[in-house]
Amino acid sequence: MPPASRIRRRGAPRPLASRTKRRYLAEVVASEKSQVIAHIRQHYKRALKRLPPSLIPRVAKAGVCIGFLDPVCNIIANTDREGQQRRGTMPRRARRLLTSYFRYLTAWEALYYLRRSRADLLVAVHLVEEDRATRGFALDHPITKVALACAARSAMHPRPDAFMPASVSLASRRRQMCSLLAPLRPISDVTAERISRMSEEGLQPPAAEPHQELMRLAAARTRAFTNVPPPVELQSCFEQSTKKVLMDKIHGFYLEAISRIPKTLLRSRLHRALLKAGHCYGPFEPVGNILVNTIWYDAAFPTSLELEVDMIRNESLAIAESCSLHGLVAFLRALGPEPDDELSTPGNLWNLLLHNACILDKCISSAPGLLRESSITEFVAYRAAAVAAYHPNPAALAHFAARALTPDDVQTISRALSRNNPPDKPARQVKELTPRASQIVAAIRKEFQAHQRLIRERVEAALLEHARMQGDDYEIHAICGVNTKIPDSRG
Structure with a gap:
């Protein structure tokens, strides 16, 4: 107090x-x-x-x-x-x-x-x-x-x-x-x-x-x-607006990435890897980075505890998007500008990312102060990005992102996207929860599944009505952007 x-x-x-x-x-x-x-x-x-x-x-x-x-x-x-x-x-x-x-x-x-x-x-x-x-x-x-x-x-x-x-x-x-x-x-x-x-x-x-x-x-x-x-007095106002616009752009990257992941894989396994480690920084364009980082994390650190979902909560997706922004900023800061450099301020880095579509190579080429001298510097930058983004395993991500992808890597990623089988790598052992923690997790899961059923019913009803009115049939791939204030059938 x-x-x-x-x-x-x-x-x-x-x-x-x-x-x-x-x-x-x-x-x-x-x-x-x-x-x-x-x-x-x-x-x-x-x-x-x-x-x-x-x-x-x-x-x-x-x-x-x-x-x-x-x-x-x-x-x-x-x-x-x-x-x-x-x-x-x-x-x-x-x-x-x-x-x-x-x-x-x-x-x-x-x-x-x-x-x-x-x-x-x-x-x-x-x-x-x-x-x-x-x-x-x-x-x-x-x-x-x-x-x-x-x-x-x-x-x-x-x-x-x-x-x-x-x-x-x-x-x-x-x-x-x-x-x-x-x-x-x-x-x-x-x-x-x-x-x-x-x-x-x-x-x-x-x-x-x-x-x-x-x-x-x-x-x-x-x-x-x-x-x-x-x-100058209004500068902070402009910076906050820039950040919000940038977050909207990152949100669009995630929605596009989600639309590209096969439905069965997304609902069964990859939603976990997407939310935990599917960040948009890396050697490719943002959507490609989200896909590659998601599939790599699922293959490198699989889990035996799968949860079938139709819906990705707004809050969970917003956290992943915010982590991505933290990682992008940390990557650029690690590459060159001194702490007192004008380029190192958040507002300038947000502008740099916004005008280069969050593609790190474009940011580096358009900002003379950002220089990559060796692969070691790149590794350090990726590790800094992973730490800032609260990645579950920053060192492993940095090793993966800093190296050039081999044909075998590409084949592994393609194979992971084309089938619905879990990777051959043994699943990581998960610590057993205490009875009290197990009860809390079970209650949260039960509440989520009930809300998911309600939302799915309403989305399906809306799609049927649209098909009746417009003649266009749509199939649910994933449900994102749900209004959490929607009451249940009793409300």
Whole structure:
């Protein structure tokens, strides 16, 4: 228990240092917001100079700068002849789209990207994708539609449901919009009416994907902006977001690896090796490393105690994924950078892994400070990774990973994947549990199996319903990502 002097009464004021830090952080965020507002005001000034006099009073009703064109064109295109008074601040509207579209993106980070992009929403999307090493933007993607709808509602747009399809429709006609909204050319009432009709025509399927062309233009506009790093005060916020994005990527590696393991092997034996030692660091790409490390551990350290499972618990998979990240970071740290080196900080290493798809060879080649001088150094690095990842046998894993795989090794791995027979190696002896420990394990197993039966029944029912509605038959390979809050049949 902490000393009495360190216990703060409920409702008591926070310590001065904490209050000062929060106040200073609020000032930093306010500064970011004020700069975004200044950029938005400039966009409105340019738009007002080009709009016909009859439409200028309508800008305040629906002329938001949200959309898939540049900000000035968005304001002009969104200006409507009808609607109620708009409420809410413009930075909040654009910020809502970014935080709705990008997972783990905080409001503070969204403000930074809007400031860096000069309130150009598509440029901000491009900058986030660059920093997160993703290329997933598409006009017709469900996430894009949801994010745009959230932004429209946050902006108190008079017709939020019509705003999203209208924005997509105009973006898919970018070339026509460019000719209508040529730079510095005043907009006539006839042109405004034509844009209004185009917004109601729906998505136009062009020869090339419209989002690819839009993102190329956004990238071109990015080159005109200065690459300003985020404020130091918000650095930890950015690092935590990077870590979460990286963990999502690692989660995807595990799901792909699970899908590649034969169902009978996964359910009978390999689920144990996958969760205990199937880490994604090694000499190959992450999915290959997970498969190789899983099969090697099962062959090198088999067990006679098998448990047939259909479901892998979220918590167990999350632990394995977290161990993999610890191992990846430890491997890179062991290869070169000194403790006080800038590259050795967690945030920089997470970025390095994210931008190189967690492939260690790519990380090493893209970072001059990481050098492998000999196979001994590589062995030490793999052992450090295994220790950090809580591998059951770090030394054995390091010997296996640091050596080049021979044809016999490849044949052994292929044989292990192609049959459902346990390896010839004798099973490792397991210490006998005490009676009390045996009771606890038996109770946990019984509870897990009951929950597994419930989940399997519900998944099978959902698949049958899908087959009835869509005509597609699916077979359960493995169940992952289960919501543990699902009540049983009695609840």
